Amino acid sequence: MNNRVVYHQLLRAALKDSFKLTMASAPQQIREDALIEELREIVGDENVLSEPEELLVYECDGLPQHKHPPRAVVFPNSTEETSEVLEVLSDEGVSFAPRGAGTGLSGGALAINRGVVIELARMRKILRVDTENRLAVVQTGLVNAQLSRAVAPYGLYYVPDPSSQPACTIGGNIAENAGGIHCLKYGTTTDHVIGARVVLSDGSIVDLDVNSPGYDLLGVFVGSEGTFGIATEATVKLTPIPPAVRTLLADFTDVDDASRAVSAIIAAGMLPAALEMMDNAIIRAVEASVFAAGLPIDAEAVLLVELDGIDAGIDDEAEKAAAILKEHGARSVRSATDENERKKLWAARKGAFGAVGRLLPDVMIYNLQLANVFHAGDGNLHPLICFDLRRGDDLERVRQAGREIMETCVRAGGSITGEHGVGLDKSSYLPLIFSEADMSAMLQVRAAFDPKGLCNPGKIIPTPRGCGEARAVATRSVSVSRAVATGPSRPGADPMNETLEALPRGQSLFAHSAGDATRMAITASSRNSTEQKQSLTATRVNDARIKRELSLLVGAEGVRRISDTNPSVAFGNNLGAERALEVAPASAQQASEVMEFAVRENLAVNPAGAGTWLDVGNSTTGAALVLTARRMKTIVRHEPADLVATAEAGVTLVDFQKQLAQAGQWLPIDPSDDGRATVGGVIASGLGGPQSLGFGLPRSFVIGMRAVLADGRQIKAGGNVVKNVAGYDLCKLFTGSYGTLGFVTELTFKLRPLPEETRTVVACGPVGSLIVAGRKIATQFFPVAVEIVSERLVSEMKIDAKRGECALLIRFAGSSRGVISQTAQALKLLREDH
DSSP states (O other): OOHHHHHHHHHHHHHHHHHHHHHHHSOOOOSOOHHHHHHHHHHOGGGEEOSHHHHGGGSOOSSTTOOOOOSEEEOOOSHHHHHHHHHHHHHHTOOEEEESSSOOSSSTTOOGGGOEEEEOTTOOOEEEEETTTTEEEEETTSBHHHHHHHHGGGTEEOOOBOTTTTTOBHHHHHHHTOOBTTHHHHOOGGGTEEEEEEEOTTSOEEEEETTSSSSOHHHHHTTSTTSSOEEEEEEEEOEEOOSEEEEEEEEESOHHHHHHHHHHHHHTTOOOSEEEEEEHHHHHHHHTSTTOOOOOTTOSEEEEEEEEEOSTTHHHHHHHHHHHHHHTTOSEEEEOOSHHHHHHHHHHHHTHHHHGGGSOOOOTTTTOEEEEEEEGGGTEEEEEEEOOTTSTTHHHHHHHHHHHHHHHHHHTTOOSOSSSOOTTTSGGGGGGTOOHHHHHHHHHHHHHHOTTOOBSTTSSSOTTSSHHHHHHHHHSOOSOTTSSOOSSOOOSOOTTTOSSSSOOTTEEEEEEETTEEEEEEOOGGGOOHHHHHHHHHHHHHHHHHHHHHHHHHHOGGGEEEHHHHOTTOOOTTOTTGGGOEEEOOSSHHHHHHHHHHHHHHTOOEEEESSSTTTTSSSOOOSOOEEEEOTTOOOEEEEEGGGTEEEEETTSBHHHHHHHHHTTTEEOOOOOOOSSOOBHHHHHHHTOOOTTHHHHOOGGGTEEEEEEEOTTSOEEEEEOSSSOOOSSOOHHHHHTTSTTSSOEEEEEEEEOEEOOSEEEEEEEEEOHHHHHHHHHHHHHHSOOSEEEEEOHHHHHHTTOOOOTTOEEEEEEEEESHHHHHHHHHHHHHHHHHHO
């Protein structure tokens, strides 16, 4: 009897009745499974699990109420092995589910319908660390915390830090767009992953890169919960370890007082690295566990506030925060005395989920204990419902309570999930925030990645919309592909622009009714000036009709000829471009009606904001209509305490910034702008400015949007809250798409407090020495912009420089003391180098 058989017998004995129940509820695994044998040939016998007792641990993730035993578990060791495995599964039509450490809390890493689990835990190498460019390339089975430990000797770390950090993997973080306690200031996983090697469901390998031209496929892939493919390698940003950190603990006798203190800190223009709250139930659970950190058990709530940055000014920030906390009812505020105490406090916060299981279900409406721990700074709640699975009706009461919580959050303008994904657990709630049109658009994107619907089916989009519907969407004939036109491809026949173009020799075109044109063959010899005049007359009549009908949709003031208003716009020099119409709807509904009209009339549409970017990129051919947002200029809402604002797409960036500045906030986007750029145009182009170095690209700040698709459907993506991982991040897909996916009508942004101080250092010299100096500054300090400008620009900017010299511009922003200190040090370094 070999060791494997002995192990199986011992395990069966240990599991006893539990194992018998499992066997009774799942089909008996057939040892001689041809598919499993084929998988073993690819990865080796030791890297495939198929016996029922081996599969028990893989039938659920960190949320054990969802259980689905897989057919097998496969452990690939490389991208190439993963590709071979998925190619086999695709050929056999077998679905699969990617899995990291299985710490997820949404039932996302389960292989339903006896699919195969692709377990990446053995792919945990750090492939490359580039300290100069502050990035690392890793296999996605690498544990999150191990990456930060590995790069700590270089003064760097990986920012996303979910509570499961000691166990969760980089791949799992990518799938869920994980956050953590420090995402208030630094953002979630999507802000720190800049590249990924992905194996699609058919086994093909693609590289996604945030800097690649075209659509932001990486942005929409992050947070897709394994339904688009499997990321096997990731390129991630590394961040300098802050030189100074201050961690405050404040306790309150009232949860509402603590909540008001959070809002006051944000309103005061502060952006802590972390701002976390625990209520009394959590405090008691933590203090009775191995995570005890000396939290006051008689407090109704405690706040953990962490500030980081450079030494200069950090104590002023801490004193300011402490004063606000006391002003809003804190009984006491103390600062962690050293790094050990700081780590204990954060271990207590991160250990809350495990500790809360000690609570007994004996209170609240559903006779269930409710404990709250949450990322207070960004409003991300974690209501933990404690129940006893041995009590038969507890699980149903949990479901009822959970739905009521979700409905309450949605009524308040929130989301159903801030960071733990949708998976199986919350898919039934998705229709609370997304319409049929929204979910249909998501399914179309999903089908583009996974046409067969084999990749983690049944997750996110609620059933019965599973893989079958995804396949139907993928194969559906699309008849309105011309409704949005940019780029080099030439549309089909257009009654406005192609009356006299591209016709076979000896043919002419007459328009008889809406959308109807009949070609009449005549010989070249019989064509005469009278017939040509008739054709031109018919064209003009059709033009007039189209303009008249559009005026009925948007009003006479909303329709005008491009040649009359913006003659500098290039339209690829196509015949008839001078007759193109600018159509300006006053609402999303009008925009939808214009799109539907364009489909009926077979007219190509070019979306625009102020029209300042229409001639960028490939020339647009045959756009009969320019759909502009110039009449959509309303700032819909601004919630300073939530760092969120919503505006229609036609609002100029200048006006938007002025409105935000009144509350001491701004949108940290600074593209080239002569004052006409609209927020919709800026996002459609996706172009950042010099300060993208310190604050990130526009893609990082769009958290919600509404758009009209080519067929007139109105959809929304994202929401009104800073953290939201419900559904697919279509905002990323639209950002930088140059209007090729639809017409954006409204955008919601996350904001930043205005810096207390900004200063720019200017140095002149040969370009080579400036490049070296710029790298030194960027490495040793925390500038928000480092730019080199040419000799010509130096002259235009009237910078005092010698002939042939370029200029290095370095901007610092933040607290006054911090900016003054960094400016002085940067000047000293530059002078020493010269």
